[in-house]
Amino acid sequence: MATERRAYFNGEYVPESEARVSIFDSALMFGDMVFEMTRTYNHEPFRLREHLERLYAGIKTLEIDCGLTVDEMEAVTLETIDVNMDHFPEGVDMQIMHDVSRGPLPKYEMAVPGGLKPTVSINCWPLTDDLAGLADSYDTGVHAITVPQQSVPSRLIDPKIKNRSRIYYQIAAMQANKTEPGSYPILVDDDGFLTEGTGANFFLVKNSELFTPEGRNILRGVTRGAVMDVAANQGIPCHERNLEPYDIVTADEAFFTSTSQAIMPVTQFNGLPIGSGKVGAMVRCLLHAFGQMVGVDIVAQAKQYKQASGL
Ligand SMILES: Cc1ncc(COP(=O)(O)O)c(C=O)c1O
Incomplete structure (x- = not known):
């Protein structure tokens, strides 16, 4: 070797x-x-x-x-x-x-x-170290917060192109971390509509249906598409639509999607609980179905990495 x-x-x-x-x-x-x-x-x-x-x-x-x-x-x-x-x-x-x-x-x-x-x-x-550090977050959910830094609109630099001109994501992450260490920023566009996290797409759950920002001012994540496929297979309606911070406050559940983490529950928003403030049934159902699709229990794998790392 x-x-x-x-x-x-x-x-x-x-x-x-x-x-x-x-x-x-x-x-x-x-x-x-x-x-x-x-x-x-x-x-x-x-x-x-x-x-x-x-x-x-x-x-x-x-x-x-x-x-x-x-x-x-x-x-x-x-x-x-x-x-x-x-x-x-x-x-x-x-x-x-x-x-x-x-x-x-x-x-x-x-x-x-x-x-x-x-x-x-x-x-x-x-992926061991990254996921080991996140193992507990699958149980607790993470805290998402809005930050002053906005998304760059697609008419200026198109975020659908996964490019390295990413200083604004870095600034957003720094702002979130200053407000609350360990929190995850969620950005908005020019009109105040939710876009995405700094390395993840965003979904919320309301009345057992999924809602996610339209594919305009975001990177159209591969995991976002995979979650939409999983939802379709499970008969769960999923809507792409303009969403505002208010919609997170009034949501039942929320989550981020990204390649490394797959589905990461979000249980707090700007210091407020989302729904019960705990990881909800829909997120658990999607994590399970996603795991079945890829042949890996996502949460168990992160926990196994955590155990092996001695964290
Ligand atoms: C800004 C941004 N949005 C969304 C995502 C999620 O995309 P994917 O599911 O393809 O990893 C990423 C991934 O790096 C990202 O950087």
Whole structure:
């Protein structure tokens, strides 16, 4: 077994610590980079093609010639998983990160050995630490709060493109953490309608139906789509609609969705309990059905990671 995980970096496999982006890269200069985060369940990547299609929508929008077709990117992703599999014992799932930029800016060509080419990186990282730290939150739910930082509307920078110009998410997270350490920000758009968290989509439950912000000023999460599929299979109506903070205050339950966490219950909003203030029946039902779809008990896995980490 290689002692270090290896990253696919511009056509080669290199030790993770040696995969370095140039200081002249457009990613660093402009945040001009698109990315993806996929995860495995039982070592199988979940909806990889969907993640890659979203990545390629970004690549097309930014007019980056990354040198790989989506089929080739899929093949090389599966190879990267294989190359690293020895580092992932049974039960330890991974996140797979894709990062693509147009590479170093032409102006700095002289300082770039090997000449200008796009930056294409794929790496695998264990989900154990992230999920171990969240294990208890599946039982208690998390606290979501509104923050002064707003979402950037799609007419300015389209959040449907998963891009690295993410300073506003970072500011929102800092603001939330200052107001209440450990809380999760939830952003609104120009009109005050709810959009998303800084790394997650948002749903609420009212009268046994699901409601989620329209797909306009948000990243249309792969997990958001998967939860909609699960809801449809369970006969649970799901509506995409403009929602306001008021709708969270008056909701029965709420939750975030994201690749790594799947479904994370939200039980408090701006210091107020949502519904009973406890994880509700709908969230439990969706977590169970989602777990059945992917073949992993989401909550049990997080608890197992927590136990193994000695947290
Ligand atoms: C801003 C934002 N919204 C939503 C999501 C959830 O998307 P997905 O379910 O594809 O992980 C993410 C994931 O990183 C995100 O960064």
